[in-house]
Every structure is written in structure tokens, then in C-alpha cells.
Amino acid sequence: MSGTDHSAALDWQGPGPVMVLVRPQMGENIGAAARGMWNFGLDRLRLVTPRDGWPNERAVAMASGAGRVLDHVIVAEDLPGAIGDLNFVFATTARGRELTKEVFTPESAMVLARKLIADGQSVGVMFGPERSGLENEDVARANASISVPVNPAFGSLNLAQCVLLMGYEWRKSAGVVADAMELGRTRFAERVEVEKLVEHLMLKLDEARFFFPEAKAPGMRENLRNMFGRLPLSDADVKALHGVFRALAREKGQ
Amino acid sequence: MSGTDHSAALDWQGPGPVMVLVRPQMGENIGAAARGMWNFGLDRLRLVTPRDGWPNERAVAMASGAGRVLDHVIVAEDLPGAIGDLNFVFATTARGRELTKEVFTPESAMVLARKLIADGQSVGVMFGPERSGLENEDVARANASISVPVNPAFGSLNLAQCVLLMGYEWRKSAGVVADAMELGRTRFAERVEVEKLVEHLMLKLDEARFFFPEAKAPGMRENLRNMFGRLPLSDADVKALHGVFRALAREKGQ
Numbered sequence: 229m230s231g232t233d234h235s236a237a238l239d240w241q242g243p244g245p246v247m248v249l250v251r252p253q254m255g256e257n258i259g260a261a262a263r264g265m266w267n268f269g270l271d272r273l274r275l276v277t278p279r280d281g282w283p284n285e286r287a288v289a290m291a292s293g294a295g296r297v298l299d300h301v302i303v304a305e306d307l308p309g310a311i312g313d314l315n316f317v318f319a320t321t322a323r324g325r326e327l328t329k330e331v332f333t334p335e336s337a338m339v340l341a342r343k344l345i346a347d348g349q350s351v352g353v354m355f356g357p358e359r360s361g362l363e364n365e366d367v368a369r370a371n372a373s374i375s376v377p378v379n380p381a382f383g384s385l386n387l388a389q390c391v392l393l394m395g396y397e398w399r400k401s402a403g404v405v406a407d408a409m410e411l412g413r414t415r416f417a418e419r420v421e422v423e424k425l426v427e428h429l430m431l432k433l434d435e436a437r438f439f440f441p442e443a444k445a446p447g448m449r450e451n452l453r454n455m456f457g458r459l460p461l462s463d464a465d466v467k468a469l470h471g472v473f474r475a476l477a478r479e480k481g482q
Numbered sequence: 483m484s485g486t487d488h489s490a491a492l493d494w495q496g497p498g499p500v501m502v503l504v505r506p507q508m509g510e511n512i513g514a515a516a517r518g519m520w521n522f523g524l525d526r527l528r529l530v531t532p533r534d535g536w537p538n539e540r541a542v543a544m545a546s547g548a549g550r551v552l553d554h555v556i557v558a559e560d561l562p563g564a565i566g567d568l569n570f571v572f573a574t575t576a577r578g579r580e581l582t583k584e585v586f587t588p589e590s591a592m593v594l595a596r597k598l599i600a601d602g603q604s605v606g607v608m609f610g611p612e613r614s615g616l617e618n619e620d621v622a623r624a625n626a627s628i629s630v631p632v633n634p635a636f637g638s639l640n641l642a643q644c645v646l647l648m649g650y651e652w653r654k655s656a657g658v659v660a661d662a663m664e665l666g667r668t669r670f671a672e673r674v675e676v677e678k679l680v681e682h683l684m685l686k687l688d689e690a691r692f693f694f695p696e697a698k699a700p701g702m703r704e705n706l707r708n709m710f711g712r713l714p715l716s717d718a719d720v721k722a723l724h725g726v727f728r729a730l731a732r733e734k735g736q
Contacts, residue, residue: 269633379523438729475692476730
């Protein structure tokens with residue numbers, strides 16, 4: 229996102245959480261998950277017994293542009309083998325479980341993940357197979373769960389969407405993403421420039437006998453002054469508006 | 483998500499922001515966008531001249547389970563027609579623009595949207611065509627932009643993913659207390675009111691031969707349209723500016 233300076237200041241290079249796809253079925257979804265990860269700077273992907281084996285052409289085709297994530301995939305023969313070296317693992321779950329487990333939102337999970345990783349620990353997030361989700365046996369191996377707050381009447385996030393949301397929250401947890409005013413090559417006008425603009429307008433409106441009747445004139449002036457004082461005008465806007473006022477008020481026939 | 487108690491306490495029924503897909507190309511993406519919306523309780527979708535017409539079988543097939551979103555789609559022949567009745571419109575943009583426009587994160591945009599909607603105002607989010615995104619001409623009609631903080635080395639969110647993230651943040655914003663937007667006794671002008679104001683100004687400026695030289699005219703028009711599109715104008719502001727333009731352009735001696 230070249231237009232926003234704040235991106236450049238962020239560390240896109242440091243380690244992030246490992247995404248662990250448990251018994252994924254379709255190669256397309258693995259590829260789409262890789263894209264979702266790399267969109268937010270995550271590049272550590274592990275697979276537990278992918279149904280169609282590995283490597284998978286469809287995954288590669290779908291991942292276009294995020295191939296580097298697939299290049300470094302680790303494939304494990306079982307879940308313990310995939311997460312054994314991690315310090316803290318979340319299980320994404322789509323519905324209530326009988327298991328007693330702390331349930332995090334994606335946001336708070338990624339905030340915790342960032343804290344743990346900053347402490348030198350390694351973190352993973354497990355995702356179940358497309359149709360059935362994680363088994364209780366899988367979830368039992370996790371430190372905690374993550375549950376996405378979906379519509380109770382229609383909760384149908386697919387695998388890649390769920391990975392995408394984790395990547396998104398991981399990125400946000402960096403904490404320095406702020407709103408920005410995109411001003412192109414301009415800047416906010418100084419107050420004195422706005423003041424002069426209002427004076428210009430008042431003069432032209434006086435000439436046009438706009439402030440009428442007399443009794444209402446002070447209120448009309450105040451309203452206009454307040455409007456232009458409040459609007460987020462750039463210096464380019466002010467310049468353009470001077471031109472507009474001048475053009476509109478020009479003697480006809482000149 | 484039955485596993486999380488907080489869901490039940492939330493209002494899934496109230497109105498949410500309108501998602502506006504501008505010149506979408508593939509039906510599959512329209513269907514996927516509908517799913518992404520309904521996952522988070524959003525059900526108001528509008529389309530501006532979808533490439534393959536409407537209704538679209540592929541959209542319906544892809545939307546399975548979220549068909550109610552498609553059942554109530556509104557198709558418009560142009561962007562002004564699609565957003566005319568809305569009070570505040572965001573444009574999703576993937577990169578820096580020359581246009582001066584406040585840029586929100588998805589999170590802060592949806593927090594603001596929730597506040598405005600709670601005040602009885604209507605809010606929209608515009609998304610561009612799959613390949614190219616919104617044109618500057620489209621963005622100029624928005625009050626503000628939304629930019630997703632993606633990896634500078636790989637920003638490739640697709641249309642449905644982008645819609646999904648807005649839905650997700652809309653849903654999350656239910657739990658957030660936002661700063662108040664103080665509008666006094668007024669409300670944001672509807673977009674059609676801003677559109678008419680700009681048309682009024684353009685007409686008067688044409689009469690005043692403002693757009694000169696010819697080669698620069700399109701850029702000058704776009705800049706003015708963007709300025710008025712971006713400024714937080716209330717309905718009272720719009721009324722006052724009509725009066726100002728009329729007064730300034732009045733024949734001298736009248």
C-alpha cells in the first residue's frame with residue numbers, strides 16, 4: 229500500500245505465528261490460504277496429511293504470487309509432529325465444544341501471539357478440514373481456542389477466509405496502523421489561509437447583496453464562517469475555491 | 483457461533499452499511515461477496531452495471547446459503563444512482579491516490595459507520611472491479627476512503643475478501659464505543675444532494691467560462707467533485723452553498 233507511509237515503518241520481516249492446516253482436502257484452499265497469509269506478511273505454513281498429497285499443483289496455481297509460502301511448507305504425518313516445537317497453539321473452532329478451553333477472539337489471540345513471539349516463543353494456529361473442522365482430539369492439543377464471531381444464522385467461513393482473518397488480525401496487532409489523511413501532494417491549509425478565503429467570500433457576497441434581510445446577516449455570516457472553519461480544506465482546496473469565487477462573481481460580459 | 487455467549491447479546495437484525503460493488507466482473511465474486519456479508523449479518527448489496535448482467539446464475543450458485551442477500555440486490559445503471567440516497571460513503575482503495583481524501587482503516591471506518599447508522603443515517607462502502615479497482619472518478623464521489631493494511635510486497639486481496647473484512651469489522655464494531663460525531667441538529671447531506679450541489683456549481687462555472695484551458699478542464703472538474711465529495715457537508719451546509727453560488731453568479735445590477 230504505497231499511499232500510506234505507516235506501512236513502511238512496520239516490521240514485515242519478523243517471525244509470525246505458524247498456520248497449521250490439519251487434514252486439508254482441496255489444494256485450491258491450501259493455495260488460497262497461502263495467499264491470505266502472505267497478504268499480511270505471514271509465511272510459515274504447515275500441513276498435516278493433506279488429502280491429495282504434497283506437492284499439489286492446484287495449490288501452486290491458486291497461490292500465484294504467494295508461492296514463497298508454499299516453497300517453505302512443512303508437511304507432517306500427524307498433528308503432534310506438526311506442532312511439537314511450538315510453545316503456544318490456538319485451535320480455531322466454529323462452534324461450541326464440550327472441551328473446557330479458553331476462547332479468544334481473533335483479535336485478542338493475535339495480540340497474545342505477538343506478545344509471546346516478542347518473548348522469543350513460537351506460536352501456531354490450527355485450522356481443521358474444510359467440511360468438519362477440527363476434531364475434539366485435535367482441539368485438545370491446543371492451549372486455547374479462537375472463535376470468529378459469525379452470524380448465528382449463517383456461519384460458513386471457509387478455510388482460506390478463516391486464515392485470512394488471522395493474518396489480518398496479526399497485522400493489526402502490530403498496533404501502528406492508524407487512520408491517515410491522504411492529502412496527495414498537498415497539506416492542510418493554515419488557518420490564516422482559511423480566514424482569507426472566508427474574507428474573500430464575504431466581500432463577494434456583500435457585493436451581491438447576499439446578506440439580507442439585515443437582521444439575519446450576522447447569523448448568516450457566522451454560519452458560513454463556521455462551515456469553512458470546520459471543513460478539512462487543503463491548501464489546494466483553498467486555492468481552487470478562491471478561483472471559484474472569483475469566477476462566479478465575475479462581471480458578466482467581461 | 484453458538485459457542486460464544488457474546489453473540490447472543492448482539493443485535494444482528496438492525497440495518498448495516500450497504501455494500502456497493504461497482505462494475506463487478508465475475509458472478510462468482512458477487513456470490514462470494516454475498517456470503518462474506520451474510521457471515522457477519524450484512525444483507526444490503528447493490529451492484530453498478532455488473533459485466534455479465536443480472537440476475538447471474540454463477541452468483542446464485544456461489545452464494546448458496548446467503549441467497550437472501552442476492553434476493554434483495556439493487557442494480558443501478560450508474561454510481562450516482564447507486565449511492566444517491568446514502569448519507570456517507572466510503573471508497574475502498576488499494577493504493578495511494580492523488581485525490582485528497584481521509585483514509586480510514588477498516589476498523590475505524592466501521593466504528594464510524596455504526597455511529598452514523600445509530601443516528602439514523604445511511605452508510606455505503608464502494609468496491610471497484612476485480613482487476614482495476616475504483617476509478618478516481620468513482621472515488622471522488624465518496625466522503626472518505628478505506629485502505630486495508632496489506633503487505634507492501636504482496637497486496638492482492640480479492641473483491642470478496644475485501645467485502646469479508648468489512649463485514650468482520652462491522653460485526654466487531656458492535657462491541658466498541660466510538661467517538662461521537664457532533665452534527666448539532668443537522669445530518670450529513672445525502673449523496674444526491676451533494677451531487678446536485680456540484681452540478682449547480684459546474685453549471686455556474688461553465689457559464690463563467692471557468693474551465694479553461696480545455697485540456698485542463700477534466701482535471702479541474704474532477705478536483706472540484708472530489709473536494710465536495712470529501713467534505714463533511716451537512717444538509718444545512720448544502721443549502722447554504724446553493725445560496726452562495728446563486729448569489730455570486732447573479733447578474734450584476736439585478
